[in-house]
Amino acid sequence: MYIKLNDRVYLNKDRITRIKVDDVQDGIRIRFYEGANQVAKSGKFPTIEEAQKWVDENFCSQI
Known part of the structure; x- marks a missing residue:
């Protein structure tokens, strides 16, 4: 199943x-890994809570 990360990335x-x-210098980002390799990172989120909410809605709802 595919998740739309932004306008160009699924x-x-x-x-x-x-x-x-x-929580990096330029803002809060979500990083996605396949094994040891980072394959994508999200856009910036204003708070950690909003980033966690996005993860919960898009990845945890199917469990």
Whole structure:
């Protein structure tokens, strides 16, 4: 199943093995990994809570 990350990027949920919410210099981003390799990162979120809510809505609702 694919998730729309932004206007140009779709992620295959079945291949994502790890999701990390990072508070980096330029803002809060979600990083997506297949094994040890980072395959995508999200746009910026204003708060960690909003980033976590996005993850919960798009990845945890199917569990």
